Amino acid sequence: MGDLLSALDFTKGGGLVVAIAQDYVTGEILMVAHLNEQSLRETIDRGEVVYWSRSRGLWHKGEQSGNVQKLKNLRVDCDGDAVLLEVEQVGRAACHTGKRSCFFRRWDGERWVDEGEQVFDPAEVYGR
Amino acid sequence: MGDLLSALDFTKGGGLVVAIAQDYVTGEILMVAHLNEQSLRETIDRGEVVYWSRSRGLWHKGEQSGNVQKLKNLRVDCDGDAVLLEVEQVGRAACHTGKRSCFFRRWDGERWVDEGEQVFDPAEVYGR
Numbered sequence: 001m002g003d004l005l006s007a008l009d010f011t012k013g014g015g016l017v018v019a020i021a022q023d024y025v026t027g028e029i030l031m032v033a034h035l036n037e038q039s040l041r042e043t044i045d046r047g048e049v050v051y052w053s054r055s056r057g058l059w060h061k062g063e064q065s066g067n068v069q070k071l072k073n074l075r076v077d078c079d080g081d082a083v084l085l086e087v088e089q090v091g092r093a094a095c096h097t098g099k100r101s102c103f104f105r106r107w108d109g110e111r112w113v114d115e116g117e118q119v120f121d122p123a124e125v126y127g128r
Numbered sequence: 129m130g131d132l133l134s135a136l137d138f139t140k141g142g143g144l145v146v147a148i149a150q151d152y153v154t155g156e157i158l159m160v161a162h163l164n165e166q167s168l169r170e171t172i173d174r175g176e177v178v179y180w181s182r183s184r185g186l187w188h189k190g191e192q193s194g195n196v197q198k199l200k201n202l203r204v205d206c207d208g209d210a211v212l213l214e215v216e217q218v219g220r221a222a223c224h225t226g227k228r229s230c231f232f233r234r235w236d237g238e239r240w241v242d243e244g245e246q247v248f249d250p251a252e253v254y255g256r
Contacts, residue, residue, distance in 0.1 A: 007233055007240045018146055018160055027155025032146055032210040044235075076240065077230040078223050082160040084231045095206050102205040103212045105135055107172075112135045112204065 004044070009080035010037060016052060017081050021094060024072040024086035030094035031102040033059075035083060047071050049085055065125045067091035093119035096126075132172070137208035138165060144180060145209050149222060152200040152214035158222035159230040161187075163211060175199050177213055193253045195219035221247035224254075 010017060016034040023030060033051040035043065039058055042050040046060075049069040053059040062068035073086035095102040095116070104116020138145060144162040151158060161179040163171065167186055170178040174188075177197040181187040190196035201214035223230040223244070232244020 003239060004235065020148055020157060020160065022155075022157060027150075029148060029150060029157070029212055032148065032205060074235040075231040076233050076235070077160060078225055078227070078232070079230075082230075084157055097206055099206070102207075102210075103203040104206070105204050107132065107202040107204070111131060 004040070005037065007076045007080050008037075008040070008083075012081045017083055019049075019051060019083050019085055021049065021069055021085045021087050021089075023089060025088075028101055029103055030069075030087070030089055030100075033061075040083075043071060043085070044074070049087060062090060065091065065093075065096075065120075067093055069094070091119070096122060098122045098125070132168070133165065135204045135208050136165075136168070136211075140209045145211055147177075147179060147211050147213055149177065149197055149213045149215050149217075151217060153216075156229055157231055158197075158215070158217055158228075161189075168211075171199060171213070172202070177215060189222075190218060193219065193221075193224075193248075195221055197222070219247070224250060226250045226253070 015036050019035045020032050021030040036052040039050045039052040049061050049071055051059045051061055068090045069087035071087055075084040093100050098118055098120040099116035100119050104114055105112040106115050143164050147163045148160050149158040164180040167178045167180040177189050177199060179187045179189055196218050197215035199213060199215055203212040221228050226246055226248040227244035228247050232242055233240040234243050
């Protein structure tokens, strides 16, 4: 993989970098999670996003729900501790709540307002 | 500020949440940094983004360069450990390198390719 790791700094995040998933067509931010070196390599090998979760380890996003994220572009920030994953979101929903994006709550100055689009019913997808 | 903190979880990040700055018109991701509770409150009070930097503490972005980020919308993700700051980027550049976005390097499969738009010369803005 050539000099893939040359631009990345896993030290500041204790072995992890922040990973932002963005819809590659609309620019919508879908979710934020983390990658370690192994999950970064798997993401590139598969062409689908594999995060690193502190609780579940290697996490091939969408493996259970079918809502995988196909990698279209990978970018890294100036100091190498965050990557931007431009993805095609299969199934249209990234969030485990069934919302399109995990960022479905907006602060209106007094309270959090739920503006998210409900794409699926999590009870049906993940079981009861 | 009502129930602002009710949706936020600072515990997982050791007092910090991940903060993504996105151009509120184009959807472009400009940078990623962190907020603590104080910097979140200052961001809302000022209407301009104030990050929390492990090295420099409270960091009113653009104070030196003039390239402040005017807050247009604040969103929080499903588990409360990341916020999305939809901003108007004054001066058009968010990165200390003078690039429009900090994510100016894209992986082409073999190497990192610099695709960023150079908006200003950092030597002129920050001095030599």
